[in-house]
Amino acid sequence: MKILVAVKRVIDYNVQIRVKEDGSGVVTDNVKMSTNPPDDNAIEEAVKIKESGKATEIIAVTVGEEKAQETVRKALAVGADRGIHVKVDGIIEPLAVSKILKKIVEKENPDLVFMGKQAIDDDCNQTGQMLAAHLNWPQATFASKIEVNDKSLQVTREVDEGLETIEVNTPAIVTCDLRLNEPRYASLPNIMKAKKKPIEQINASDLGVDTNPRIEHIKIEEPPKRKAGIKVASVEELVQKLKNEAKVI
Amino acid sequence: MSVLLIAEHNNKEVKPFTLNAITAASLIDQDLHVLLIGSKADDVAKSLSEVPLVKKVLHIDHEIYENYIAENYTAAILKHADKYSHIICSANTFGKNLMPRVAALLDISQVSDIIKVISPDTFLRPIYAGNAFATVKSNDEKKCVTIRPTSFEAAETTGGSAEIEKIDAADLSENTKFINREEIKSDRPELGTARIVISGGRGLQSGENFKLITDVADKLNAAIGASRAAVDAGYITNEHQVGQTGKVVVPDLYIAVGISGAIQHLAGMKESKVIVAINKDGEAPIFSVADYGLEADLFEALPQFLEELNKLNTIQK
Numbered sequence: 315m316k317i318l319v320a321v322k323r324v325i326d327y328n329v330q331i332r333v334k335e336d337g338s339g340v341v342t343d344n345v346k347m348s349t350n351p352p353d354d355n356a357i358e359e360a361v362k363i364k365e366s367g368k369a370t371e372i373i374a375v376t377v378g379e380e381k382a383q384e385t386v387r388k389a390l391a392v393g394a395d396r397g398i399h400v401k402v403d404g405i406i407e408p409l410a411v412s413k414i415l416k417k418i419v420e421k422e423n424p425d426l427v428f429m430g431k432q433a434i435d436d437d438c439n440q441t442g443q444m445l446a447a448h449l450n451w452p453q454a455t456f457a458s459k460i461e462v463n464d465k466s467l468q469v470t471r472e473v474d475e476g477l478e479t480i481e482v483n484t485p486a487i488v489t490c491d492l493r494l495n496e497p498r499y500a501s502l503p504n505i506m507k508a509k510k511k512p513i514e515q516i517n518a519s520d521l522g523v524d525t526n527p528r529i530e531h532i533k534i535e536e537p538p539k540r541k542a543g544i545k546v547a548s549v550e551e552l553v554q555k556l557k558n559e560a561k562v563i
Numbered sequence: 564m565s566v567l568l569i570a571e572h573n574n575k576e577v578k579p580f581t582l583n584a585i586t587a588a589s590l591i592d593q594d595l596h597v598l599l600i601g602s603k604a605d606d607v608a609k610s611l612s613e614v615p616l617v618k619k620v621l622h623i624d625h626e627i628y629e630n631y632i633a634e635n636y637t638a639a640i641l642k643h644a645d646k647y648s649h650i651i652c653s654a655n656t657f658g659k660n661l662m663p664r665v666a667a668l669l670d671i672s673q674v675s676d677i678i679k680v681i682s683p684d685t686f687l688r689p690i691y692a693g694n695a696f697a698t699v700k701s702n703d704e705k706k707c708v709t710i711r712p713t714s715f716e717a718a719e720t721t722g723g724s725a726e727i728e729k730i731d732a733a734d735l736s737e738n739t740k741f742i743n744r745e746e747i748k749s750d751r752p753e754l755g756t757a758r759i760v761i762s763g764g765r766g767l768q769s770g771e772n773f774k775l776i777t778d779v780a781d782k783l784n785a786a787i788g789a790s791r792a793a794v795d796a797g798y799i800t801n802e803h804q805v806g807q808t809g810k811v812v813v814p815d816l817y818i819a820v821g822i823s824g825a826i827q828h829l830a831g832m833k834e835s836k837v838i839v840a841i842n843k844d845g846e847a848p849i850f851s852v853a854d855y856g857l858e859a860d861l862f863e864a865l866p867q868f869l870e871e872l873n874k875l876n877t878i879q880k
Contacts, residue, residue: 443663528672543854
């Protein structure tokens, strides 16, 4: 069984982002970048499945500018076998990413495609579902547990009401939640070894996919700031304030 | 053209966030039709028809829709999409799972999780866990939009009398099977719509200690939330998680107890009207968004808090 894992390079989750003054976007120069956190869970799950003997090959793929390769390299360091980098500059929407990934799936014929449920930069939560639609494959989103069977997966999904379990026939798309597993750190020897693993570079333009944005970003601005609050000295004062000042209890 | 809203329900009742999405949809176009896909859900159809903002209810009734499967819903929606300018649903796990599948097959770049309708093609949406707001304009001819429910009031539910039109089912997907759903039944208000939410974090140190939170929640008739750290540590189940990848809540009062206030948690609660933080670390980032901060050991403060609440003559419910 072959697993394709899609990863995205985003501003690190610990960075307090800054909005550009001209309203054109957020500052990315000299800002720490990392792999989108739930994409790390996606890689980890693929590696665990391979370690259990149920998968033979893991391919990590990313779509983005030159430096997006770093996320593929990191995936190789934790256990992916080879990488694919689809090069494209500028803003690329989930719809276009899903069309590019469809081309990669048609080329590589994986049995499973994993990715994070949501990217923490644009917070769109679309790509996996869109890819599933283009391929007419079943989708199991927000996965917190995956059981691999012969020709199907049993997936537990985190939904608003609690947990839902579905069975999907393979080939299938799974989008991963943060509680699916605990992503491992790459060891130094594995980081060195990863440098020798191949990453194939493909230009998005060669895939015949229209990557022009359909959504115009008219303005990016800071959200309204909250007024500074106060510290109270005691529980008694807190309850009095809530009752008499804020009038919420 | 009209707008088509996809209803979320359990075949007995409309889910509350659908009512918030109805309000948002009606701001895009008043000719609002609701698509109800279900099995033996006539009661749901009737209650949707009584929502004054709804002009028409399209009802697909078939046993294959007993459980919500995105693949099956998508096929049903696509049969009717061409008559509508917008397809809309709520941006909770229901809509997040469903809408991109619909959008991709219509070749539409979806606008996710909007918090404001500026015009029928322009919307405001949070990005980077709510640390920036983007004004975006969709240039697709038809639009697929998901609505952040807590940013819109729930629609009135009585007084309307929309027509209910029965329509045919679409094909069933053979590749996805519903197995089960573990729903935790609770008498408490729902987290997403509660007037008061009290949340616990890693500071609680164990699942048992969450009892300190539940005792206060009982007194205040509050819903119970949690930080991701508390859910990851197994103190409480996932449906309580508040934050960027959990639920977004906007209660009148949010009480954060033993929660440091990571960016990802703030994303889910910082629009609350009044925020209280109880934490023994005076430098914790949660204090930067709190209207009232109490620097204290929660194991002393929570029992005292309950005691002080007990002294009050009346408590708003």
